[in-house]
Every structure is written in C-alpha cells, then in structure tokens.
Amino acid sequence: MKEYRKGPVLLRGRNVPTTSTAGHLLDSQRDIDWLHGDPWRVMRIQSEFVEGFGALAEIGNAITVYGSARSAPDSPEYRAGVEVGRLLVEAGYAVITGGGPGCMEAANKGAADAGGISVGLGIELPFEQGVNEYVNLGINFRYFFARKTMFVKYAQGFIALPGGFGTLDELFESLTLVQTRTVQRFPIVLLGSDYWGGLVGWLRDTMAAEGKISEADLDLIRVTDDPLEAVEHVVSLTRDNP
Numbered sequence: 001m002k003e004y005r006k007g008p009v010l011l012r013g014r015n016v017p018t019t020s021t022a023g024h025l026l027d028s029q030r031d032i033d034w035l036h037g038d039p040w041r042v043m044r045i046q047s048e049f050v051e052g053f054g055a056l057a058e059i060g061n062a063i064t065v066y067g068s069a070r071s072a073p074d075s076p077e078y079r080a081g082v083e084v085g086r087l088l089v090e091a092g093y094a095v096i097t098g099g100g101p102g103c104m105e106a107a108n109k110g111a112a113d114a115g116g117i118s119v120g121l122g123i124e125l126p127f128e129q130g131v132n133e134y135v136n137l138g139i140n141f142r143y144f145f146a147r148k149t150m151f152v153k154y155a156q157g158f159i160a161l162p163g164g165f166g167t168l169d170e171l172f173e174s175l176t177l178v179q180t181r182t183v184q185r186f187p188i189v190l191l192g193s194d195y196w197g198g199l200v201g202w203l204r205d206t207m208a209a210e211g212k213i214s215e216a217d218l219d220l221i222r223v224t225d226d227p228l229e230a231v232e233h234v235v236s237l238t239r240d241n242p
C-alpha cells in the first residue's frame, strides 16, 4: 500500500496526497489569500515582539515620554520635551517615545543631542511617516498593542507631556497597569499643570469622589511644570531598583 509521511503524520492509501508541503512552499502560482489571513497575521505579530525584544533588551534604564504628535517646535511643551530628554540622558536613562513628531520628536531631540540612547517606536499609519530624525534606535510597528508592550516593558517610569487621544490612551493604560500592580514602582508624571489640571481635578472630584478609583490611586500621578522636577521624581523612584 502507498504511504506518505507528513511530518509526524502517517498517511496511507487514499489519504496519500498528490502534492508535498515543500512543493506548496515553492509553488509561485498558488493563491495568496493566506497572506491576509489571521494565522499569517499571528506570525507578523510574533515577529514584532521578537524584533522589539531583541532591539530593546540591552538599552538599560529608560523612561518613556508620551505627548502630542502636533506640538510645534516653538511651543512651550516642545521645549519642555527637549529639556526632559536631555535631563533623562544626563541622569543615565535612555528615552523612549512613539518616534513621531511634536513632543515625541522633542524628547528624542533632547536625548540625542545629549549623546544618549533615543528610542523611537514608530507606528504604521495610513499616511506616510517615518520616525523623527532624532531617533538613534528606531523600530517600526504595525500593531499598536505590540508597540505599547515595549513602552512599558523597557521603561521604569513615564512622563506625559500635553497630548490628545493617543497620549491619554497611553497614560491610562499605564495607570491601569500600575493600579492593578501588573507593573510595580512605576512613577507617572504629568508635565504641565494648566493642561492636565482639569483632568486631574475630574479624577479627584468625580472619579474618586464617586468611588470609581480610590484616593490612593491619585497618588500614582505627580503633576509638575518643571522638567527637572519631573525627571528627579522618576529617577528618585527608579534609581535604586529599576
């Protein structure tokens, strides 16, 4: 009886295939629907984690800086971002950002100009965009969730400059991870009291007052206008036990 071994599987008789697995691999004429299927997507997602872990595993102590993609280079928050990037590098930390324009570019500029590791975790968007010119270690992601894992896994704290939906998304994911003790000892600083004050007031007067978070959860956040204070805060809480 005819038989065929397909990896560990033994096939006999009518189950013996007329083509082989290696033959399929080498057949350029086969349909390519699989390229757009979930199993193939899983491989791409896996490769993003593998590439990200490989590229970032050795960056040492790092702080992730969030902030608006829209801040102009002559804005106060851009200047604050440059200062934060510089001070973090001077304190011995690498700087991680989303690699985009605005506040991300500012923090990368401060870090790169100070001679430090300036990481940009770019994201593939519908419009053309690469990482900003101040990134000296860049990775481009297709998937937001893989990229967000890197923001947390390779940083010991966060500093958020004024920002929009993207910044809030990253901030609240970070807060949830700290609140639920999924990550430990993660200082979170909001830089810009005028900008963040309304949100923090609402968290205190509505969210905490109505019992949706505890008063202690508010202690997870430090608000300041001073880049030096922001950096000293994250450094003081991460230096001995990063």
Ligand SMILES: C/C(=C\CNc1ncnc2c1ncn2[C@@H]1O[C@H](COP(=O)(O)O)[C@@H](O)[C@H]1O)CO
Pocket (backbone or CB within 6 Å): 065, 066, 067, 068, 069, 070, 097, 098, 099, 100, 101, 104, 122, 123, 125, 129, 162, 163, 164, 165, 166, 167, 168, 170
């Ligand atoms: C809107 C513009 C460019 C968008 N480019 C981005 N590149 C990289 N990362 C981005 C981008 N937009 C948002 N992000 C992520 O969200 C945060 C900023 O979003 P916000 O809504 O502006 O606050 C940021 O930390 C990134 O991780 C061209 O103007």
